[in-house]
Structures are given as C-alpha cells and as structure tokens.
Amino acid sequence: MIADLDADFAQSTVGQLVIANFESLGIEVSATWASPLGSMIKWRRKTCAEYNEALGYFVPIPEEIRREPFVFVYTTGVDFVEKVLDQTVDDDLARLGQHFPGMKVIYMIEGLHAFLGKVSATAQRAFASRVQEALGGSQRRRKEPAKAASSKESEVMARLGAQFDTSRALELVDDALLGLQVVHRCHIFHSTIPPDSAEWIAIMTQDMSIMPYRAARVDVNESICMEAGQIKAGADxxxxxxxxxxxxxxxxxxxxxxxxxxxxxxxxxxxxxxxxxxxxxxxxxxxxxxxxxxxxxxxxxxxxxxxxxxxxxx
CATH class of the missing domain: 1.10.150.670 (Crossover junction endonuclease EME1, DNA-binding domain)
Known part of the structure; x- marks a missing residue:
C-alpha cells in the first residue's frame, strides 16, 4: 500500500504519528500532495496479481499502481463544530465530489464527544450560577475553577452560547453527522486523542489492504462463509x-x-x-x-x- 498524505497534515502531530505507524507496517508514505480540504489521505495499491473469476484464483500480472476508491478526511471536534456553525460542511462535501468523483469519503472526527461534553458542562455551570445568584449570596457555594479551555475552544463555545441554547447546538451537530452518513454516504469514525487517531488510521489502512483478498474468498451467491475459523478442525x-x-x-x-x-x-x-x-x-x-x-x-x-x-x- 502507498499512502498519500496532505503535505501540511504530514507535518502535524497526528500526521507524524500516522507516518511512524505506516513505516512500522511497511506502508510507503508520500507527503507531497496538496489536498483541497487539508488533513486528508488517499491510498494507492501496488498490484502484481489479479483475481480470475473463471479460474478461481489469483494470476500474476505486470506490476501496476492502482488508486484505491477511498479518500480520508481528518478533523478535530472543535473544527467540525465551527464548520457546522458556518454551514460549510455541505460545501466541503461538494468540493470532495468535484475532486474525487465516485470515491467513498471517510471522516475521522477527533475529540468531538469530549468537546460537546465541555459545552454541556459549561452551560450547566452557567445555569447553576444564575440560580445561585437569584437565591442570594448566602446560597452560593464556592467551586473549584474549571480547567481552562484552549482559545479555539473558548471561541467556538462563545459562538454556540451567543447563537443557540445548548440543546439546539447539540441538535445541529447531530443533524450534521446524520447528513454526512445518510445524504452523503460518508463513513464516520470518532477518536479521542492524536495517538488514538493515528492507530485507527493504521488499522483502517491494514483492513483496506486485504479487501481484494476477502472479496475473492467470499462468493456472495453462496450461503457459506469462507473466513478461517468458522469450523473447528479436529486434533487428529x-x-x-x-x-x-x-x-x-x-x-x-x-x-x-x-x-x-x-x-x-x-x-x-x-x-x-x-x-x-x-x-x-x-x-x-x-x-x-x-x-x-x-x-x-x-x-x-x-x-x-x-x-x-x-x-x-x-
């Protein structure tokens, strides 16, 4: 397999972790590509054998490099929510359709659930503070200060609080995720931190590398699963x-x-x-x-x- 990473994405923290994982697995990496959205990966395959349906097995062919029908987009939860507020998610998908017609889009969103949890916690703290102020100073209880959010997180939280209430903001994000899956037929993966993202990207690439062999082993016209381990072999x-x-x-x-x-x-x-x-x-x-x-x-x-x-x- 050959992985083509966006040049800027390759220089990021996640990109460096992805490259390290790819190199340990023997996957070739090219980082000279300028993607239309940034933080993207596409794949190519070195093919030296092709499955012959008439013969029922792989036959050798002159080596050639073929493009895989997948394109991968990486984004953080904060950036995704910001695009939801800017209403640019559909525009991004339209650009992907122009540059990669007929290809399947895979989205990985890192830290979305954690960020939305912070949004809900911030809203709850603000509500509790207003209730305590209404009850009077004697009812106030001193709390430990919350962990400071990054400047980007604070900015997006402020926009959410200014434009929508918390429940409406969460509904908008859910609607955007459903639109990606139902309308645009995207595959969505959620990750937590950069090492987790890099690990899942490597696993995804490994699964992608054996897809032609899995397809050759399973005949969709038969009701028999040809995966190994379906029937236990005896000891003798x-x-x-x-x-x-x-x-x-x-x-x-x-x-x-x-x-x-x-x-x-x-x-x-x-x-x-x-x-x-x-x-x-x-x-x-x-x-x-x-x-x-x-x-x-x-x-x-x-x-x-x-x-x-x-x-x-x-």
Missing part, C-alpha cells in the same frame, strides 16, 4: 472426520462418532458409499441405539459424492 484425522460429518443438518455427534467408528477414514467411507450407496449407512447405529435414517443417509451420500458445486441438500 479422526477428530477432523467427525467434525466434518457434524456440519450436516441433524447429524448429531453420536451419529458422527458411529460413522467414524465404522469407516475409520473418509477414504474408506467413500469406497463404501461408492459400492453400497446410501443404503450402506442404514446399518450403522449410534451409541444410543438410534440408526441413521434414510434422509440423513441420502444427504450424507449426496454431500460426499455429488460433483455439482451448486446443488443443495434437501
């Missing part, structure tokens, strides 16, 4: 044979154990099914004295002998 050949049999519907562990005791290996069972057909299984009884019925015998025979990959068991 016998255990694997028994677990394989139990994947058949209504095939209990006791029945599977009886079949394994009868044939020992899959190869011997295949020879018996080839010569005796489904009726060969009717003579097998489980440890509880229950035999394998005709439907289960037919399904087991069909599952192991059919050559039709699209056939379904009855």
């Amino acid at each position: 050949h016998r255990g694997t044979f028994q677990n394989t049999l139990q994947q058949l519907k209504f095939f209990s562990p006791a029945m599977a154990n009886s079949v394994v005791n009868e044939f020992k290996t899959i190869d011997k069972m295949m020879l018996a099914l080839g010569s005796g057909g489904p009726d060969r299984l009717l003579r097998i009884c489980s440890n509880r004295g229950r035999g394998i019925g005709k439907t289960l015998a037919r399904n087991l025979h069909f599952a192991f002998t059919s050559k039709d990959p699209h056939a379904l068991l009855q």
Whole structure:
C-alpha cells in the first residue's frame, strides 16, 4: 500500500504519528500532495496479481499502481463544530465530489464527544450560577475553577452560547453527522486523542489492504462463509472426520462418532458409499441405539459424492 498524505497534515502531530505507524507496517508514505480540504489521505495499491473469476484464483500480472476508491478526511471536534456553525460542511462535501468523483469519503472526527461534553458542562455551570445568584449570596457555594479551555475552544463555545441554547447546538451537530452518513454516504469514525487517531488510521489502512483478498474468498451467491475459523478442525484425522460429518443438518455427534467408528477414514467411507450407496449407512447405529435414517443417509451420500458445486441438500 502507498499512502498519500496532505503535505501540511504530514507535518502535524497526528500526521507524524500516522507516518511512524505506516513505516512500522511497511506502508510507503508520500507527503507531497496538496489536498483541497487539508488533513486528508488517499491510498494507492501496488498490484502484481489479479483475481480470475473463471479460474478461481489469483494470476500474476505486470506490476501496476492502482488508486484505491477511498479518500480520508481528518478533523478535530472543535473544527467540525465551527464548520457546522458556518454551514460549510455541505460545501466541503461538494468540493470532495468535484475532486474525487465516485470515491467513498471517510471522516475521522477527533475529540468531538469530549468537546460537546465541555459545552454541556459549561452551560450547566452557567445555569447553576444564575440560580445561585437569584437565591442570594448566602446560597452560593464556592467551586473549584474549571480547567481552562484552549482559545479555539473558548471561541467556538462563545459562538454556540451567543447563537443557540445548548440543546439546539447539540441538535445541529447531530443533524450534521446524520447528513454526512445518510445524504452523503460518508463513513464516520470518532477518536479521542492524536495517538488514538493515528492507530485507527493504521488499522483502517491494514483492513483496506486485504479487501481484494476477502472479496475473492467470499462468493456472495453462496450461503457459506469462507473466513478461517468458522469450523473447528479436529486434533487428529479422526477428530477432523467427525467434525466434518457434524456440519450436516441433524447429524448429531453420536451419529458422527458411529460413522467414524465404522469407516475409520473418509477414504474408506467413500469406497463404501461408492459400492453400497446410501443404503450402506442404514446399518450403522449410534451409541444410543438410534440408526441413521434414510434422509440423513441420502444427504450424507449426496454431500460426499455429488460433483455439482451448486446443488443443495434437501
């Protein structure tokens, strides 16, 4: 993978952490790009193999660099709220649509929940102060001073307090987030601090790097999940044979154990099914004295002998 970072974003605290994480993962970094919004990342992929659907596996091709269909936008919670107040969120999305048509936009907003919590706490303190003043000086209680907010946070808080009440301000932010997801189809990630943001960006890039291989392993026309770990393997050949049999519907562990005791290996069972057909299984009884019925015998025979990959068991 090749990550193209905005030149200014690469010089920021988060950008430096992102570059360090990328280098530790072997991801190439290019920081010469001037993005339309700033604090953006786009990705490219070095491709030397391509999945051939007809053959069912990856075939080598001359190496080429392809653009990934994702573009990433990083912003802080304070900056996002400021854009909501300025009503420029939709303008930013329009610019992204012009520069990156057809690409999926990923938004990461750092510290939004913490900032909105400060806004609510400030409003509550102001309300409590007004109530105490109305009750008279004797009812006032001395409190510890609140932690000083940054100049940017104080400015945005002042704008929120001047234009809206707290509940209305929070509704505006929620509406903006919903608009990003519902109207513009953006993916939104929330982070807390710069190291957390950089870690999630690295995880996102790793997931992105294996997407073609995941897609090749999952056939959407089938109801079978091909991810590793879906079926437990046995400790030996016998255990694997028994677990394989139990994947058949209504095939209990006791029945599977009886079949394994009868044939020992899959190869011997295949020879018996080839010569005796489904009726060969009717003579097998489980440890509880229950035999394998005709439907289960037919399904087991069909599952192991059919050559039709699209056939379904009855």
